[in-house]
Amino acid sequence: MDRRGRGQSGDTLPYVAEHEFEDVAALVDSIPGTVRVLRHSYGALCSLEATLLTPRIHKLILNEPPMYTTTDISYPEDSLDRYDALLRAGDAERALLMLYEVGQTPADEVHMLQSQPNWQARVAAAHTIPREVLAVRDYAADPARFRSMSTPILFLLGGETLPIYTAATQALHRWLPHSQIVVLPGQPHDAVVTAPDLVSREVLHYFLDAA
Numbered sequence: 018m019d020r021r022g023r024g025q026s027g028d029t030l031p032y033v034a035e036h037e038f039e040d041v042a043a044l045v046d047s048i049p050g051t052v053r054v055l056r057h058s059y060g061a062l063c064s065l066e067a068t069l070l071t072p073r074i075h076k077l078i079l080n081e082p083p084m085y086t087t088t089d090i091s092y093p094e095d096s097l098d099r100y101d102a103l104l105r106a107g108d109a110e111r112a113l114l115m116l117y118e119v120g121q122t123p124a125d126e127v128h129m130l131q132s133q134p135n136w137q138a139r140v141a142a143a144h145t146i147p148r149e150v151l152a153v154r155d156y157a158a159d160p161a162r163f164r165s166m167s168t169p170i171l172f173l174l175g176g177e178t179l180p181i182y183t184a185a186t187q188a189l190h191r192w193l194p195h196s197q198i199v200v201l202p203g204q205p206h207d208a209v210v211t212a213p214d215l216v217s218r219e220v221l222h223y224f225l226d227a228a
Contacts, residue, residue, distance in 0.1 A: 024138065041056075048073075062156065077170045077171070097147050097150070169196075
């Protein structure tokens with residue numbers, strides 16, 4: 018599914034992150050039978066929260082949900098202003114590349130993302146990124162809210178990802194009683210792009226396991 022303002026998904030302003038959580042729960046509740054959910058990054062965080070809104074998620078795979086409260090992270094104070102200025106100037110691609118640079122994404126990973134068929138879709142969704150960054154920044158993670166969660170969860174963690182994602186994944190794993198972590202050796206944050214066969218094997222193994 019596309020998040021709000023992306024692809025063919027509609028949008029409602031002002032943006033409220035909780036609506037993303039509700040969207041995932043609503044989609045899950047509309048599907049008959051057993052539902053398994055796989056999400057990446059901010060989408061993974063939205064899906065984790067959706068699990069508190071619906072009992073119908075049978076299994077959940079989350080690839081590196083971000084939580085800025087778990088580690089020190091600092092961006093130049095003018096980053097979002099510069100980003101918005103580029104968007105207003107009609108240069109969404111340059112804005113996106115600036116954000117990857119500020120976020121310390123390795124150059125070879127950025128080049129790989131640019132070579133993918135969905136790169137233009139990423140560029141088209143550039144206007145949604147600042148609000149999602151702010152939503153993650155303001156996300157107040159409370160371990161107590163997750164203690165009664167019974168949904169089995171698998172965290173995928175790149176062996177060469179950024180520290181913020183490692184810290185967030187490890188923290189959530191500690192908080193969630195029915196979770197486990199699989200480390201993807203040598204992979205960055207976007208392992209689904211850099212190692213699709215490896216990710217597919219882990220996903221199918223977990224989702225098709227009868228346990």
